[in-house]
Amino acid sequence: MSDQVSAVGDGFAARHGRRPDGVWSAPGRVNLIGEHTDYNRxxxxxxxxxxxTVAAVGVCDDRVLRVSSTFTEEEVSLAIDxxxxxxxxGWSAYVLGVAWALSDEGHDLSSAPGLDILIDSRVPVGAGLSSSAAIECAVAVALNDLWDLNLSPLDLARIGRIAENRAVGAPTGLLDQAASMLGREDHGVFLDCDTEEAEPVALHLREEGLEILVMDSRVEHEHATGGYRDRRDSCEKGAAALGVSTLRELSEDDLDRASAALDEETFRRVRHIVTENARVVDTVRTLGxxxxxxxxxxxxxxxxxxxxxxxxxxxxxxxxxxxxxENGAIGARMTGGGxxxxxxxxxxADARSDIGSAVTSxxxxAGLREPHLFTxxxxxGARRDI
Incomplete structure (x- = not known):
């Protein structure tokens, strides 16, 4: 049992005067490669x-969901009905949205008991590491157990996506929740967002003496508004102009036709998606x-x-x-929505410190803000801890 899990269980007891009925957790994620391809299938x-992110949860006699966290004194209450x-x-929509998505997808909550839920997260917020999906997935596995829903990990990932899209209002795909639900040690999750089939891919980082260095720009982003939605709109515009339902249907052989049919900006958006899909497949093959x-x-x-x-x-x-x-990394790229x-x-691993120092310097x-560096x-993936 991790220190975080133990501390959240104790925090729940201090707030509610009883031990939780269980403690569940789910991870953030890094996307090794494949950006904005998920909602393009x-x-x-x-x-x-x-x-x-850890969720300590206790069952109540009523039908009220009470949500609190270790990062605010606020408690949000809402009846299941x-x-x-x-x-x-606010942030509680990531928790309550999961419960709503279960109901909206037809799962019978008529006899579901109320719950006290305490959230603690060590996934950096705004860093592109999907702190939101970590909340959704920790809550989803807790509700699945306590409400006896018997849903699969992939089903729960879909529930998290529905919560993110329709309760929070962020137009993201399945990538974040699938990674958080299906993760395995030293493996990536190769997800086909059209069929929603997933398979583990061995990364071999440890045996090759490699590490993933995260370089958090500390420039916070927001997916529910702004550029993310604009990019999704551009993809849909490009697909419609090219006569396909999604950009997944295009290959690099279609780019000449796309260049002739689309305005310059929309073409560049389409080209990224088409070539990025090819890069994901090439990466999986190359790793193997x-x-x-x-x-x-x-x-x-x-x-x-x-x-x-x-x-x-x-x-x-x-x-x-x-x-x-330039200072010895094998490769580097932005991760997350941007x-x-x-x-x-x-x-x-033996060059991490020098590379990090070079980046900071x-x-x-350049007069830019200092990054937060960590491995x-x-x-x-998501699990029950207690």
């Missing part, structure tokens, strides 16, 4: 990380054939495409990635 390769997107706001030291060029090409074609990076991310590669957040660098010299390890 393409391919992604994320992995769960060793930073988790009153669940609706319009009744939720040659190992992680051979994927650097694919990571770098993904970064260039996000910078130039999809235009979702920021100067802090671009400089961090370029500096990391407009801030984090980049990742695949680095030799480069950003300081993450591909880890287990």
């Amino acid at each position: 393409g391919f992604v390769l994320p992995f769960a990380i060793d930073r988790r 009153d669940l609706s997107p319009g009744a939720m706001q 054939d040659s190992g992680p030291r051979a994927i650097g060029a694919l990571l770098d090409a993904s970064q260039a495409s996000m910078r130039d074609d999809f235009e979702i990076t920021v100067p802090e991310i671009d400089l961090a990635c370029a500096t990391a590669v 407009f801030g957040g984090s980049a990742i660098a695949l680095v030799p 480069a950003l300081a010299s 993450v390890t591909p880890s287990e």
Whole structure:
């Protein structure tokens, strides 16, 4: 039992005067490659990380959900029968939205008891590591157990996505929740977002002496508004103009036709998605054939495409990635939805410190904010801890 799990259980007891009926947790995620391809029904390769959100939950005699967290004194209460997107706001929508999504998807909650829920998260917020999906998935596995729903991990990932899309209002795909639910130690999750089939992919980082260095730009982003939604609209516009239901249906052989049919900006958005799908498939194949030291060029090409074609990076991310590669990283790219957040660098463990120092110095010299640097390890997905 981790210190975090123990502390949240104790915190629940202090708040509610009783021990929780259980403690569940779910991880944040890093997307190794495959950005903005998920809502285009393409391919992604994320992995769960060793930073988790914990939910301590106790059953109540009423039918009220009471949600609190270790990062605020606020408690939000809502009756199960009153669940609706319009009744939720703020961070508690990530919790209450999961319960609402279960009901909206037809699961019978008529006999479901009320719950006291205490949330604690060690997934950095605004860093592009999907702190929101970690909350949703920790809550989803708790509700699945306590309400006897018998849903599969992938079913629960879909419930989390519905909560994110329709209760929170963020137009994301399945990537984040699938990674958080399906993660395995030293493995990525190769997800086909069209069929929603997933398979583990061995990363071999430990045996190759490699680490994933996260370079948090400390430029916070927000997916419910702004550029993320604009990019999704551009993808839908491009697909409609090319006569396909999603950009997944296109290959690199279609790019000449796309260039002739689309305005310049929409073409670049489409080109990113089409080439990024190809890069995900190539990365999975390369990991199997040659190992992680051979994927650097694919990571770098993904970064260039996000910078130039999809235009979702920021100067802090671009400089961090370029500096990391110049100083010995195998490859580096932005991870997450963009407009801030984090980049990742695949680095030799014995060079991590020097690479990190070079990145910090480069950003300081450019007058940009100091990044937050730390490593993450591909880890287990959502689970019951107590």
